[in-house]
Amino acid sequence: xxxxxxxxxxxxxxxxxxxxxxxxxxxxxxxxxxxxxxxxxxxxxxxxxxxxxxxxxxxxxxxxxxxxxxxxxxxxxxxxxxxxxxxxxxxxxxxxxxxxxxxxxxxxxxxxxxxxxxxxxxxxxxxxxxxxxxxxxxxxxxxxxxxxxxxxxxxxxxxxxxxxxxxxxxxxxxxxxxxxxxxxxxxxxxxxxxxxxxxxxxxxxxxxxxxxxxxxxxxxxxxxxxxxxxxxxxxxxxxxxxxxxxxxxxxxxxxxxxx
Amino acid sequence: xxxxxxxxxxxxxxxxxxxxxxxxxxxxxxxxxxxxxxxxxxxxxxxxxxxxxxxxxxxxxxxxxxxxxxxxxxxxxxxxxxxxxxxxxxxxxxxxxxxxxxxxxxxxxxxxxxxxxxxxxxxxxxxxxxxxxxxxxxxxxxxxxxxxxxxxxxxxxxxxxxxxxxxxxxxxxxxxxxxxxxxxxxxxxxxxxxxxxxxxxxxxxxxxxxxxxxxxxxxxxxxxxxxxxxxxxxxxxxxxxxxxxxxxxxxxxxxxxxxxxxxxxxxxxxxxxxxxxxxxxxxxxxxxxxxxxxxxxxxxxxxxxxxxxxxxxxxxxxxxxxxxxxxxxxxxxxxxxxxxxxxxxxxxxxxxxxxxxxxxxxxxxxxxxxxxxxxxxx
Numbered sequence: 001x002x003x004x005x006x007x008x009x010x011x012x013x014x015x016x017x018x019x020x021x022x023x024x025x026x027x028x029x030x031x032x033x034x035x036x037x038x039x040x041x042x043x044x045x046x047x048x049x050x051x052x053x054x055x056x057x058x059x060x061x062x063x064x065x066x067x068x069x070x071x072x073x074x075x076x077x078x079x080x081x082x083x084x085x086x087x088x089x090x091x092x093x094x095x096x097x098x099x100x101x102x103x104x105x106x107x108x109x110x111x112x113x114x115x116x117x118x119x120x121x122x123x124x125x126x127x128x129x130x131x132x133x134x135x136x137x138x139x140x141x142x143x144x145x146x147x148x149x150x151x152x153x154x155x156x157x158x159x160x161x162x163x164x165x166x167x168x169x170x171x172x173x174x175x176x177x178x179x180x181x182x183x184x185x186x187x188x189x190x191x192x193x194x195x196x197x198x199x200x201x202x203x204x205x206x207x208x209x210x211x212x213x214x215x216x217x218x219x220x221x222x223x224x225x226x227x228x229x230x231x232x233x234x235x236x237x238x239x240x241x242x243x244x245x246x247x248x249x250x251x252x253x254x255x256x257x258x259x
Numbered sequence: 260x261x262x263x264x265x266x267x268x269x270x271x272x273x274x275x276x277x278x279x280x281x282x283x284x285x286x287x288x289x290x291x292x293x294x295x296x297x298x299x300x301x302x303x304x305x306x307x308x309x310x311x312x313x314x315x316x317x318x319x320x321x322x323x324x325x326x327x328x329x330x331x332x333x334x335x336x337x338x339x340x341x342x343x344x345x346x347x348x349x350x351x352x353x354x355x356x357x358x359x360x361x362x363x364x365x366x367x368x369x370x371x372x373x374x375x376x377x378x379x380x381x382x383x384x385x386x387x388x389x390x391x392x393x394x395x396x397x398x399x400x401x402x403x404x405x406x407x408x409x410x411x412x413x414x415x416x417x418x419x420x421x422x423x424x425x426x427x428x429x430x431x432x433x434x435x436x437x438x439x440x441x442x443x444x445x446x447x448x449x450x451x452x453x454x455x456x457x458x459x460x461x462x463x464x465x466x467x468x469x470x471x472x473x474x475x476x477x478x479x480x481x482x483x484x485x486x487x488x489x490x491x492x493x494x495x496x497x498x499x500x501x502x503x504x505x506x507x508x509x510x511x512x513x514x515x516x517x518x519x520x521x522x523x524x525x526x527x528x529x530x531x532x533x534x535x536x537x538x539x540x541x542x543x544x545x546x547x548x549x550x551x552x553x554x555x556x557x558x559x560x561x562x563x564x565x566x567x568x569x570x571x572x573x574x575x576x577x578x579x580x581x582x583x584x585x586x587x588x589x590x591x592x593x594x595x596x597x598x599x600x601x602x603x604x605x606x607x608x609x610x611x612x613x614x615x616x617x618x619x620x621x622x623x624x625x626x627x628x629x630x631x632x633x634x635x636x637x
Contacts, residue, residue: 099602117288121325128324128359137360145601164285164319195351196320 008067009034009167009199010055015064017047017054024050026223028064032167037193037200039210041245042220048203049093051220052169055201056090057081069166086114088167089160093175095152097144103130103155104140110162129158134188150181154188161192170202174209182206186213207246219245262316263287266294268301275305275338277329280314283322295325299332308333312353313344323349323356390616397516397594401524404517419522427488428530434487435480435534436541442479443471443542447549460554464564467546472573476539478625481584484531485617489592492523493613496596497606505597515597524589531585532578539577572637580628584621591617 010032017025024047032038042048053059055066057073066073068084097106107126111117117125127137133154139147147155153173160168173189174182186206190213193200204210210217211231218228221241227234235246264281277298283291302308310330315322330340345353370378408415450463496519499505508515543565550556556564595613599606 100604111285115285115288117285117321118292121288121292121321124328124360125321125324128320128356131359132320132355143602161320164321195355197348 008032009069010201011065011067012051012055013065015051015054015066016062017050017059018062024223025054028220028224030218030225030228032199032201033216034166034199035193035197036215037189037202037213039214039217040201040203040220041205041210041217043241044205046220047223048220049171052171052201052203056088056169057085086110086163087165088169089163089165090169091153091156091160091171091173093171095144095156097152097156097159099144102141102143103135103147103158106144106155107140107158107162110159114163126158126162129161130155132161132192133158134184149176150178150185153177153185157188157192161196164196165198167199167201170200170204172203172205174204174206179208182208183212189213264291264294264322266298268298270301270305273305274307274309275302275333276309276311278311278314279322279326281316283315283318283326285319285321288321291322291325295329298329302329302333302336302338305333305338308338308340310340310342311344312342312346315346315349318349318352320352320356323353324359327353327356393594393598394590397520397590400516401521401590404514404521405525407517408521414517416518416522419518420526423523423526424530426491427484427526428534431484431487431534432537435483435538438483439471439476439479439538440541440545442475443467443545444549445545446470446475446542447546448553451550451554461556461560461564463546463550463554464556464561465568467543467550468565468569469573471539471542471546472569472577474577474625474629476542477535477577477581477584478621479542480535480538481531481581481588481621482618484527484534484585485588485592485621486614488527489588489617490610490614492589492592493596493599493610494606496520496593497599497609500597500599501601501606520589520593523593524586527585527589528582531588532581535578535581539574576628576632576637580625583628584624587620587624588617591620 008031010030012028012030015025015028015030016023028051030051040048040051050059054061055068055073061074069087071080071084073081073084097103098109101109104123104126107129108122111122111125127140130137130140135151135154135158139151139155144152144155157168157170157173170189174185177185186209189200189202192198193213202209202214214231216229217231217234218225219234219237219239219242220226221239226239227237227242234242237243237246262281264279264283264287266280267276267278269276269278279294308330310326312318312326318326330342334340342353447463447467450466451460454460454463496505499519505515505519508518547558547561550561551558592613595609595616599609
């Protein structure tokens with residue numbers, strides 16, 4: 001692996017995704033560097049989730065290439081693709097915890113499927129993960145239906161982190177949380193990213209998250225990435241949609257004026 | 260970068276040097292467990308245990324935890340633990356793992372097996388009693404909703420009612436006709452085959468006529484409807500409950516019984532007799548066809564015999580039962596739907612319960628009706 005390859009965790013080139021006649025992503029290019037937190041913003045229904053779901057292989061693409069950790073997806077043989085799947089963790093918007101398993105069993109599920117581990121160690125690792133995301137060991141015996149919104153997100157994050165992935169995809173991690181919990185969750189993501197050396201791909205609308213945790217922000221409009229860079233660059237962007245997004249009334253209320 | 264993990268343990272004077280090396284990651288978890296297991300045995304009573312992580316090339320939570328556990332084991336054995344050589348790239352992880360699994364979790368005490376069995380028995384008895392309450396509750400709620408609707412007929416949800424009748428009635432006709440036709444044919448064939456020995460073939464018409472009109476027609480159709488539509492009702496209402504749609508209705512000041520359950524049950528009560536009628540006719544037709552093909556009894560004779568054998572009473576007995584069976588199926592299906600809790604498993608469980616319970620109750624009801632009609636001489 002040369003340095004260039006090492007530095008990018010995800011590389012998307014000329015991606016086209018559409019449903020029927022509608023083209024959602026049109027020749028989209030995006031690069032996520034290793035070890036960074038990238039925030040993706042875009043209009044509701046503008047294809048943010050589609051982009052994320054295409055990268056993780058849930059939506060078929062019409063053309064274009066997607067490379068994750070230097071491995072092209074779809075083209076590579078089955079084994080390589082499977083291998084990549086154990087190196088990413090996904091936090092779905094609603095958590096997507098298996099409702100018939102307890103929280104601990106949910107976290108253990110990827111471990112059980114992919115590794116041969118003694119039951120005792122598996123318990124300890126599951127509890128370790130739960131404690132890392134700020135849950136208590138006792139919460140492990142609860143069922144997903146018994147958890148609050150914030151706890152569900154944390155439990156889902158613990159499951160996403162179960163196999164110590166290199167990349168974590170977060171789909172609106174702070175939506176539906178109160179500002180305090182959302183702030184805590186942001187801090188948690190930042191801490192975990194630093195301790196575990198994660199690359200984080202985050203779809204979000206939360207301007208506070210974008211400001212505080214994201215190293216770079218990418219703006220998706222008209223099926224393309226129209227601006228990418230640190231938050232300060234995006235605030236200076238001249239693209240009309242990006243301007244409207246960051247300088248709209250709601251954003252003005254939150255941010256100090258940028259000269 | 261990736262290399263198999265190793266762990267060397269060198270006892271020096273009073274001290275034990277533990278040197279993990281290579282990849283301490285979850286891929287090699289089996290090897291790691293063996294390595295730490297054998298190192299555990301060597302811990303003994305060294306006063307100092309030195310952990311040198313300098314040779315570790317990569318590490319993840321599993322590896323970090325196993326090393327941490329080794330350290331804790333040594334500390335618990337009375338040794339002083341010194342960790343050195345922690346690379347900066349994974350220092351955070353090692354530090355983080357040091358904080359976890361600190362609290363003792365006391366396992367829930369195992370109850371006495373006899374007490375457990377007894378409490379299980381008690382709980383299921385209570386649950387059975389509760390089932391009756393839930394059934395009566397739903398019946399009462401339904402009666403109230405019906406009363407309200409009758410006072411204000413405009414509030415009846417006609418669209419929903421017609422749609423439900425279409426779904427559970429019209430769409431069910433082909434399968435109902437097919438199955439009852441086959442059953443009528445099978446009964447006639449068996450009757451002819453066995454009655455032939457006594458030269459009493461013509462009585463097969465009596466048997467098919469009475470059996471189908473009084474019992475089988477309505478019973479088979481009711482069981483099919485319980486399996487086909489009762490399960491659908493439970494699943495629909497259950498998933499609405501799971502996605503808080505029922506709560507949404509309540510907060511809008513609407514009564515879910517009136518909006519969702521009444522149209523469904525009324526549709527069932529109106530359609531089941533029609534389906535039972537169609538089913539009975541199909542069964543008689545099947546019987547007649549077999550009588551002609553297998554027993555050599557032409558349609559005119561079959562119809563003439565049928566005329567003598569059955570009376571309107573037999574038909575009435577069958578038809579009278581249908582709406583009551585529909586009511587039971589509907590109430591069981593809807594109340595089981597409302598008992599669905601958050602998980603997908605619970606939805607499946609409640610749907611199964613609904614079908615099993617409604618089929619059971621339909622058969623029990625049929626038995627009660629048999630006793631009742633016998634005692635009033637119908």
